[in-house]
Structures are given as structure tokens and as C-alpha cells.
Amino acid sequence: ALGAVACCFFAAADEPAPMIQTFFNANVVAVVMAMVLLFAVLPIAQNYELLVISFAIPFLGIGLLIAQPRFAPIGLALGVVTATDIGVQGAYSANFTSFFNGNIAGIAGILFALFWTLTVRPFGxxxxxxxxxxxxxxxxxxxxxxxxxxxxxxxxxxxxxxxxxxxxxxxxxxxxxxxxxxxxxxxxxxxxxxxxxxxxxxxxxxxxxxxxxxxxxxxxxxxxxxxxxxxxxxxxxxxxxxxxxxxxxxxxxxxxxxxxxxxxxxxxxxxxxxxxxxxx
Incomplete structure (x- = not known):
């Protein structure tokens, strides 16, 4: 699914490969951030105040990136993918195996989109x-x-x-x-x-x-x-x-x-x- 999204998002550009490369890098960073938040930070956030503080530090920084035109695509990818990967529910029920398997598949899909774009649209x-x-x-x-x-x-x-x-x-x-x-x-x-x-x-x-x-x-x-x-x-x-x-x-x-x-x-x-x- 992420491979299809990566291809469609940047298909109208003359040189989509660099944008897909940026999207790939942002997804890798987002997966690492989500993993740290999900398995290291959230287990110790026992109340609403700690939950807000835990999310405020990374997401305020991501918001500053989105506000800068140069970094807006990177910030948007970080914000969306990180929030999606965390998937906050009413009760904490994170599973490392499912998390790792799904996100590795997503990164592999984006990598395939990058190689495919470089193959079929090399002119730029x-x-x-x-x-x-x-x-x-x-x-x-x-x-x-x-x-x-x-x-x-x-x-x-x-x-x-x-x-x-x-x-x-x-x-x-x-x-x-x-x-x-x-x-x-x-x-x-x-x-x-x-x-x-x-x-x-x-x-x-x-x-x-x-x-x-x-x-x-x-x-x-x-x-x-x-x-x-x-x-x-x-x-x-x-x-x-x-x-x-x-x-x-x-x-x-x-x-x-x-x-x-x-x-x-x-x-x-x-x-x-x-x-x-x-x-x-």
C-alpha cells in the first residue's frame, strides 16, 4: 500500500525519484520514533498529563518542520506515519512482532517504488x-x-x-x-x-x-x-x-x-x- 502511495503522490513531478527518496527516509525515521514512543515511552505514561508530555516533545518539533516550506514534506511524512504507527487506543496493547512486520513491509514497499521509478522514469x-x-x-x-x-x-x-x-x-x-x-x-x-x-x-x-x-x-x-x-x-x-x-x-x-x-x-x-x- 505504501509503495502505491509513494508512486501516486509524486507521479506528476518531472523527477519523482528524489521525492520518493525523501519520503522513504522520513518513513524510516518515523518508524524509529514510533517504536521508541510505543515501546519505551507509553508504558511509563500512566496518566493523561504524562501522555500529553510524551507526545508534545516530538510532535511540536514535527509541527515546526511543517511550518517551514523547505521541510514541510518531511515534517508531514513524519507526523502522519509516526501517528499512524503508534495507533493510540483506549488501552495499551502494542505487539512488537506485528509492529515490526507491518512497518518493514511498508518500508520495503516504498523502496520498491523508488527502484521502479528510477527504472521507468530516469529522464527527469x-x-x-x-x-x-x-x-x-x-x-x-x-x-x-x-x-x-x-x-x-x-x-x-x-x-x-x-x-x-x-x-x-x-x-x-x-x-x-x-x-x-x-x-x-x-x-x-x-x-x-x-x-x-x-x-x-x-x-x-x-x-x-x-x-x-x-x-x-x-x-x-x-x-x-x-x-x-x-x-x-x-x-x-x-x-x-x-x-x-x-x-x-x-x-x-x-x-x-x-x-x-x-x-x-x-x-x-x-x-x-x-x-x-x-x-x-
Whole structure:
């Protein structure tokens, strides 16, 4: 039963094995605590006051653990399992053989759940992060290659919602995995929104400006396609040059803002060109 509970409690996590390991450790400690209370402390608690004092010392400490977010899962497991194993009745009737047999079986069940989880779910958070990141790269490459500006207004809302949903899934996973790409999820959102803004603004640009922006979009699409194939890890210098060139030509505030946003997202240390002075 405890093996099934351990699997079900943490099944929704990307990496359930460490949580099951913590649950296993807490159960071992709880069994030891329950054994001490049941066979060493309770026999000498001859009245209600002594019973309260006997339980107050360990359970007040467990309550302090539950009040701390970091230790709450451990404290909860200690409190529940210890209280269950003690099983206070109207009359003292503890049996060491039954207690030992039942609790060893429970610990063995949790240990089996840990080994089973390590066998069938060995991938963990990194696999989920990688899958979400690759989905973002694929969307950016597709949208940068899409040349139909008539559908971009509707797609902007759709893809913005999708990217933000992806970020909400990435943030806790990146925090848990201490990934080196912790900022990539946010950068992808900025690049994606900038790409859609440039696609929508293309019909309002002049021929030279359209040509420069299309070169940027083709480079963006090529870069993320290369990332999907594992050929590139960082944006190529040619893309930085094309972004700078497009910013020097474009006069549309919307397009210029999108280009700057894209430049900052893909090349954080890059020195952006000076603002174009407004015409008198």
C-alpha cells in the first residue's frame, strides 16, 4: 500500500525519484520514533498529563518542520506515519512482532517504488526542459519563414498565449534543475513576439527596409532550425550584422522596436547602434 502511495503522490513531478527518496527516509525515521514512543515511552505514561508530555516533545518539533516550506514534506511524512504507527487506543496493547512486520513491509514497499521509478522514469527535469525549449525553437523558425502577413494579427494572440504558457512551465523546472539555459525561455518569448511584430509590419515598410527585415527573419529561421538539428549553440555573427543593418534602415517605430528587442535578446552583450535622429 505504501509503495502505491509513494508512486501516486509524486507521479506528476518531472523527477519523482528524489521525492520518493525523501519520503522513504522520513518513513524510516518515523518508524524509529514510533517504536521508541510505543515501546519505551507509553508504558511509563500512566496518566493523561504524562501522555500529553510524551507526545508534545516530538510532535511540536514535527509541527515546526511543517511550518517551514523547505521541510514541510518531511515534517508531514513524519507526523502522519509516526501517528499512524503508534495507533493510540483506549488501552495499551502494542505487539512488537506485528509492529515490526507491518512497518518493514511498508518500508520495503516504498523502496520498491523508488527502484521502479528510477527504472521507468530516469529522464527527469532536463528532458522536459529540453522538449519545451525545442518546441519554442520550432515555432520561431516556422513563424520567421511564414510570409503571409494577413494572418499575423490572429497568430500573434495565439502564439503569445502559447509561449507564455511554455514559460510558466519552464520557470519551475529551470529553478529545480539549475540549468545553464535559465534565461533562454524568456529570450525565446521576446524573439518570438519580435518576429511576429516584424511580419505584421512588413507591408508598411519600403522596399529596402523590407529586404533588410526579410534577411533578418531568414537568418533567425536558419539559426533556430540549426539549433533543432544540433548544429549551432549561439547566434551567428552574420545575424548580428543583419540586425544592425536593418535597424539603421528601418524608420517604423514598431519594426525598429522589434528589431532592437530581438537584438538584445539574442546578443545581450552586443552594442546596439545609436538611435536614428528624427527628421526635422
Amino acid at each position: 527535469t532536463q528532458a522536459a526542459v529540453r522538449r519545451l525549449m525545442r518546441a519554442s525553437w520550432r515555432d520561431i523558425a516556422d513563424h520567421a519563414n511564414d510570409g503571409d502577413p494577413r494572418q499575423h494579427t490572429q497568430r500573434h494572440t495565439e502564439f503569445r498565449a502559447r509561449m507564455l504558457d511554455r514559460v510558466s512551465q519552464l520557470v519551475p523546472r529551470l529553478a529545480a534543475s539549475a540549468s545553464e539555459v535559465s534565461s533562454d525561455g524568456f529570450n525565446e518569448v521576446r524573439v518570438e513576439l519580435s518576429t511576429l511584430a516584424l511580419q505584421r509590419e512588413l507591408p508598411n515598410l519600403g522596399p529596402r527596409q523590407q529586404h533588410a527585415v526579410r534577411r533578418v527573419l531568414r537568418s533567425v529561421a536558419g539559426y533556430y532550425e540549426a539549433r533543432l538539428k544540433g548544429k549551432l549553440e549561439a547566434p551567428p555573427p552574420a545575424l548580428c550584422t543583419r540586425l544592425s543593418r536593418a535597424q539603421s534602415l528601418v524608420r517604423s517605430p514598431v519594426a525598429l522596436s522589434a528589431l532592437v528587442e530581438m537584438h538584445v535578446s539574442m546578443f545581450p552583450p552586443a552594442v546596439l547602434p545609436a538611435p536614428i535622429p528624427a527628421k526635422p
